[in-house]
Amino acid sequence: MIVRVLARLRYAWRRQGPLGFTRLAGRNLVHYTVGRRRGLSLSSTEVSFDHEFGTDTAGIREIGSLDVTDLAAARHAVRYEPSSPQLVRIALEKLSIDLAGFTFVDFGSGKGRVLLVAASFLFKEVIGVEFSRELHEIALKNIARLPSHRVRARGIQSVHGDAAAFDLPHSDLVCYFYNPFGPPILTLITERMVADHDQKGHEFIIIYHDPRHREIFERTKKFTILDETEDTLVLTTLRESESTRQITLPHRSRRCGAQVGAGA
Ligand SMILES: C[S@@+](CC[C@H](N)C(=O)[O-])C[C@H]1O[C@@H](n2cnc3c(N)ncnc32)[C@H](O)[C@@H]1O
Numbered sequence: 001m002i003v004r005v006l007a008r009l010r011y012a013w014r015r016q017g018p019l020g021f022t023r024l025a026g027r028n029l030v031h032y033t034v035g036r037r038r039g040l041s042l043s044s045t046e047v048s049f050d051h052e053f054g055t056d057t058a059g060i061r062e063i064g065s066l067d068v069t070d071l072a073a074a075r076h077a078v079r080y081e082p083s084s085p086q087l088v089r090i091a092l093e094k095l096s097i098d099l100a101g102f103t104f105v106d107f108g109s110g111k112g113r114v115l116l117v118a119a120s121f122l123f124k125e126v127i128g129v130e131f132s133r134e135l136h137e138i139a140l141k142n143i144a145r146l147p148s149h150r151v152r153a154r155g156i157q158s159v160h161g162d163a164a165a166f167d168l169p170h171s172d173l174v175c176y177f178y179n180p181f182g183p184p185i186l187t188l189i190t191e192r193m194v195a196d197h198d199q200k201g202h203e204f205i206i207i208y209h210d211p212r213h214r215e216i217f218e219r220t221k222k223f224t225i226l227d228e229t230e231d232t233l234v235l236t237t238l239r240e241s242e243s244t245r246q247i248t249l250p251h252r253s254r255r256c257g258a259q260v261g262a263g264a
Pocket of ligand 1: 076077078080081083106108109111112113129130135163164178179181185
């Protein structure tokens, strides 16, 4: 564990330089301190999540136990294991952009826990794509149970299908991956993002939890690191102005305002 953390810190230092590294470290310190003060330990929020909403998002489902074993994509799939709601909330709260211009996509959305959390932010739309029909149907029920006062996004949906065949929405995107699949599928999706960025000017923010195949994004040379914690990497095609520390959209000279993420 300590060796992993040190390796990540060394990597971040090399990539970001002294100034960028200090900025990342500062942001992480603030957010974790705030999280502690709120008394929201990861385990307590996970336990209370389903209890609070009457949803069913917990538990681990091995790929072999799901209705996908006949699908070719199952060879590259990682089992269902839900994200910590607190982890997702913190990652979204850190984004200093106007989320109303972005669609959120969870690739490999399982029972939809991440969708439920993202729906409490002001996204244009929240979409999950999940290749197990069984998990997708549980996600639909979970979405239906989410009280309307918790939904601030303009729409929320779970789509049943292979993420490799999913057409990216015509929008700037915040893409969430909790290590859902291996390199063949991640490469296809990354290539699609790069093509949309180059040809349509769409901007991307990638939140990659347990980033085992981060080199797939890195070798495109289109993404820079916006944030990095021990187990989550946040990348973007957006350019960050060093002087103002605000994110600017290069193709359209659009400037994003201050922090708008308002998680529940
Ligand atoms: C580690 S779980 C993450 C679940 C959810 N994103 C979360 O963070 O709570 C990975 C999910 O990806 C799904 N998955 C794996 N391969 C997929 C594919 N090719 N297309 C769509 N979903 C896939 C699995 O069924 C599983 O539900």
